[in-house]
Amino acid sequence: MNQLGFPILSLLIALPMLAAIMCLFADAKAARWIALAATLADFALGILLWSTYQVGGPQWQFVESVPLFGRFSWALGIDGIALMLIVLSVFLMPICILASWDAIQKRVPEYMAAFLLMETLMIGVFAAQDLFLFYIMFEAGLIPMYLIIGIWGGADRIYASYKFFLYTLLGSVLMLIAMLWMANFAGTTSIPVLMQTNFPPQAQTWLFLAFFASFAVKMPMWPVHTWLPDAHVQAPTAGSVILAGVLLKMGGYGFIRFSLPMFPEASAQLFWLVAGLSSVAIVYTSLVALVQEDMKKLIAYSSVAHMAFVTFGLFAFNRQGLEGAMLVMLSHGLVSGALFLCVGVVYDRLHTREIGRYGGVANNMPRYAVLFLLFTMASVGLPGTSGFVGEFLSMMGIYGASTWAAFMATTGIILGAAYMLYLYRRVAQGLLDKADVAAMPDLSARELVLLVPLAAVVMWMGVYPESFMAPMRKDVGVVLARVDRSWPGGDSKLVRSANPATAVAAAHEGAH
Structure with missing residues (x-):
């Protein structure tokens, strides 16, 4: 079903692609303006997409399908889950272009083209309804990010870009083999059809593990997370924003689109694997974050811990989870992106990310200190910010599945507060005793334009999360219907139910 009468998803994908080609033939100044105009136009289309999306309407909306050759077709369509991730992508892209405005001086046209190509592929991943179209978009996204880190990154950029590329490519080879088997078994490459296909239980385990190999690296889950701190530290600021903001979400999207609905028996059977890896990730990476001296590395390790909340919630097999x-995915996309921008602001002034070099910046950069505090609190999960709602629901969900897993997740929240507040205290508070730090000017107008919209959305999601949850509610129900039959139930006394009223009634009955 397409409400608008024109192929808006194809347009969302084509617009940055055309702008990327134009950038390659433009000079540096023109390339910046072309990239900004294209990303703002795509953002406007994203808002149109959200405003015309029918909440509670058909599962797949804005559907387009053009058969190309054999079973392969240009098939696009979105549900509420894909809609939210597309809106997140188009919201962050103009911010990334503006963040690179003065910071990038070499090979500007190629840099802007790489970012626009990245936007094309990210939207393609979330909108694809053909199995192999998804795979092509999913894998091709490696290329522009590889170039962004490898050409415009820091001193060890070559090592970081190769590590990023090889880690993510290795897992995806297994996923491709699994996809070929699935297409052969089901006789179709349509993702909506495959989501309703019942694969043999013994095959599901192998298929689940093949997809898990790819999505776990993308998330990234422990122990295949080691490429992420290197990639973040070496990437330019805007590269870190889009890597943390959107690319990590592709793993979570893969789990909710493929692993859970297509392999429900295997998902329930391997719950212990996901819960175990997520528990280690939350505790281990939080402890590693506590001892970091590099701001970017600290935020990178915090990303691994936050993504563990996502895997916990997804594999809780209940609505809250x-x-x-x-x-958590949407909030982390905004908050970690904003934190990397905050690091970029002070890095532009002092050209170091070492936490010990700063101190007392709240005295001479009060506006910066207030925004940095807001994003720090959102990362910790302060009520009233976007971080709280997702983490609270994830914790409720995982408690319904396993009390031990919930206990491990709680330690992550405590440790998260420790390393984020420790970071803030060392950078913003204390004595302003270094002359070069005292000379740093407060946020410029361009930097305020980058950070204020992010702050507004973080507060909006914290105060009124319903506007973000409503489009996804029905689609979460569809996934739950698939996994419900295979989930034996957790060890918690919480009653699993899609309907909270039923759960409360059942709990009262149990008490009597």
Whole structure:
């Protein structure tokens, strides 16, 4: 079903692609303006997409399908889950272009073209309804990010870009083999059809592990997370924003689109694997974050811990967990992107990311200190910010599945507060005793334009999360219907139910 009468998803994908080609033939100044105009136009289309999306309407909306050759077709369509991730992508892209405005001086046209190509492929991943179209978009996204880190990154950029590329490519080879088997078994490459296909239980385990190999690296889950701190530290600021903001979400999207609905028996059977890896990730990476001296590395390790909340929530097999996981993904996309921008602001002034070099910046950069505090609190999960809603729902969900897993997740929240507040205290508070730090000017107008919209959305999601949850609610129900039959139930006394009223009634009955 397409409400608008024109192929808006194809347009969202084509617009940055055309702008990328134009950038390659333009000079540096023109390339910047072309990239900004294209990303703002795509953002406007994203808002149109959100405003015309029918909440509670058909599952797949804005559907387009053009058969190309054999079973392969240009098939696009979105549900509420894909809609939210597309809106997140188009919201962050103009911010990334503006963040690179003065920071990038060499090979500007190629840099802007790489970012626009990245936007094309990210939207393609979330909108694809053909299995192999998804795979092409999913894998091709490696290329522009590889170039962004490898050409415009820091001193060890070559090592970081190769590590990023090889880690993510290795897992995806297994996923491709699994996809070929699935297409052969089901006789179709349509993702909506495959989501309703019942694969043999013994095959599901192998298929689940093949997809898990790819999505776990993308998330990234422990122990295949080691490429992420290197990639973040070496990437330019805007590269870190889009890497943390959107690319990590592709793993979570893969789990909710493929692993859970297509392999429900295997997902329930391997719950212990996901819960175990997520528990280690939350505790281990939080402890590693506590001892970091590089700001970017600290935020990179915090990303691994936050993504563990997502995997916990997704594999809780209940509504609170799934909705919480989606909100954590959206919130983390905004908050970690904003934190990397905050690091970029002070790095532009002092050209170091070493935490010990700063101190007392709240005295001479009060506006910066206030925004940095807001994003720090959102990362910790302060009520009233976007971080709280998702983490609270994820915790409720995982408690319904396993009390031990919930206990491990709680330690992550405590440790998260420790390393983020420790970071803020060392950078913004204390004595302003270094002359070069005292000379740093407060946020410029361009930097305020980058950070204020992010702050507004973080507060909006914290105060009124319903506007983000409503489009996804029905689609979460569809996933739950698939996994419900295979989930034996957790060890918690919480009653699993899609309907909270039923759960409360059942709990009262149990008490009597």
